[in-house]
Amino acid sequence: MPRIVLSTDETLTSTYHDVPLLDFLGCAPIDKLPNCIFRILDSQTPDNNGSLTMAPYGLRKIEAALLAQGFKRKEVVVAHPRKIEQFIDDKTTIVALYEMDPMGLGPVSMMFTNGGKWTNYTSVKFKELVERINRVRERKGYKFKLVVGGPGAWQVDFRKEERKKLKIDHVIIGEADHVAGDIFRDIETGNANETVYIKSWPRVDEIPTIVAPSYKGLIEVMRGCGRGCRFCEPNLRVARYLPLEKIEEEIKLNITAGIDHAWLHSEDIFLYKVEDKKNFYPNAEAVIELFETATKYTKNVNPTHGAIAGALANPGMIEEISRIVGANGRHWIGIQVGFETASPELIGKYMNNKMKPFSPEEWPWVLLNGTYVLNKNYWFPAYTTILGLPGETEEDEIMTAQLIITIERELEEKLGNRAHFTVTPLAFIPMGLLKDREFFNVEEMMTEGRFLHLYHAWRHLYKEVIRGLPMVMRGNPFLLPFYPLARLGARLVVEHIRKWGIRRGFNPDKRLEPLDVRIDVDEHRWYPAPSLIEAY
Numbered sequence: 001m002p003r004i005v006l007s008t009d010e011t012l013t014s015t016y017h018d019v020p021l022l023d024f025l026g027c028a029p030i031d032k033l034p035n036c037i038f039r040i041l042d043s044q045t046p047d048n049n050g051s052l053t054m055a056p057y058g059l060r061k062i063e064a065a066l067l068a069q070g071f072k073r074k075e076v077v078v079a080h081p082r083k084i085e086q087f088i089d090d091k092t093t094i095v096a097l098y099e100m101d102p103m104g105l106g107p108v109s110m111m112f113t114n115g116g117k118w119t120n121y122t123s124v125k126f127k128e129l130v131e132r133i134n135r136v137r138e139r140k141g142y143k144f145k146l147v148v149g150g151p152g153a154w155q156v157d158f159r160k161e162e163r164k165k166l167k168i169d170h171v172i173i174g175e176a177d178h179v180a181g182d183i184f185r186d187i188e189t190g191n192a193n194e195t196v197y198i199k200s201w202p203r204v205d206e207i208p209t210i211v212a213p214s215y216k217g218l219i220e221v222m223r224g225c226g227r228g229c230r231f232c233e234p235n236l237r238v239a240r241y242l243p244l245e246k247i248e249e250e251i252k253l254n255i256t257a258g259i260d261h262a263w264l265h266s267e268d269i270f271l272y273k274v275e276d277k278k279n280f281y282p283n284a285e286a287v288i289e290l291f292e293t294a295t296k297y298t299k300n301v302n303p304t305h306g307a308i309a310g311a312l313a314n315p316g317m318i319e320e321i322s323r324i325v326g327a328n329g330r331h332w333i334g335i336q337v338g339f340e341t342a343s344p345e346l347i348g349k350y351m352n353n354k355m356k357p358f359s360p361e362e363w364p365w366v367l368l369n370g371t372y373v374l375n376k377n378y379w380f381p382a383y384t385t386i387l388g389l390p391g392e393t394e395e396d397e398i399m400t401a402q403l404i405i406t407i408e409r410e411l412e413e414k415l416g417n418r419a420h421f422t423v424t425p426l427a428f429i430p431m432g433l434l435k436d437r438e439f440f441n442v443e444e445m446m447t448e449g450r451f452l453h454l455y456h457a458w459r460h461l462y463k464e465v466i467r468g469l470p471m472v473m474r475g476n477p478f479l480l481p482f483y484p485l486a487r488l489g490a491r492l493v494v495e496h497i498r499k500w501g502i503r504r505g506f507n508p509d510k511r512l513e514p515l516d517v518r519i520d521v522d523e524h525r526w527y528p529a530p531s532l533i534e535a536y
Ligand code: SF4
Pocket: 225, 226, 227, 228, 229, 232, 233, 234, 235, 267, 268, 307, 338, 351, 354
């Protein structure tokens, strides 16, 4: 039996029938969505005698780090959460769980659970798994330590009472690639703190290459960001770029295992190997070469995240990537993008590099024209905004609602059916350099401006479900019966938000003027940005 058992909760091992964005289902409240919805939409990754055939990327990194730092292959297993018991016996020293949102305190969960009033599905599954592990430990009198790590580990440390009840021995916070072996050995010998804070970062050559397939072919191309948004955890990390050879090795490993997909994970794909750290002009050659390298192995290449300013700073780069991956009306490139707020003041205060090479004053224009550049080249941005940024005013919130309406109207006028984007408002979570601020409480802190921001984002999402979903559903027959259900579900959510607002005395039909910005990127073949012309 293995000495180290690695696993995760089952919301991170479901493929969700490969429906885009359904990976967020774990954030939904179990109190409001009937359990059967989860059961129908859940499709677990197959196991190989109990081991995961593909595992979350972060878990694969820890596995690779342990193997590179002295543990033998037979001593480490990555177990399917539903089969974890079969790997635990008296030889087991550590059971370690990789978690993203174990207590439901992440921004998406806090939004969907009414500020934590309800319980998200992930926290239920996390607790179920921990209780099963504890039952084995207690029944058999085993002495192994139960450890939680990963990007959501801070939540376990934050909820101290819960942590005690769940008998979690250690929490590991930080990047562990270069020190995993030492930390695990310290835990085994009883020399580790209850919460292990890792203060150092691995150099690129200390980040191990994964040794087994990663979930849906996700691989990391860079770590950290560098744009410096004050609410953001990845921003606290130094930006590092993985070399093409390493990236290629991981893609090949996944493709050989039958995963015909390469998700290029970064905080901002357009910053890959960026050289201009002042204005953040993309290093277009490096970004294009990255996509060329990935498409040697599969045409199904997608970035995970990107900043809209990078796309607008070099539309030619976007066009070229679309050509490389064969994007067209039947094959769109999805990307998650931070919209955050329409307010130039707030963006300048908390995220004053996010819009670079443009200026904070140009931010609404950047969002409109950047979305146009993406859509024109068959990129589908899924935006997130923040509700409850410290110091925001009613005008800031109303402006965000106005910009959503403006982008919708302007894009439809210019691109017709090729106009696609979604906006998902998320509750502000005190993280990064704003750790000491207050969590946004949906119930208590809602104002009419915030309500209008929320309502217009969901109203637009409903429109996208009607217009965009049939396009996404093409090629996935599992989804066809769900189209009417998704349509109905989205309509009910919008109606629910509307009635909820009216009950609080807000006016969902309040007349909002579109903002005074227009799509004119095609008319200006200027690079750099207008705000910087004089500087150059
Ligand atoms: S651009 Fe995104 S990843 Fe980078 S610091 Fe800002 S919020 Fe964080």
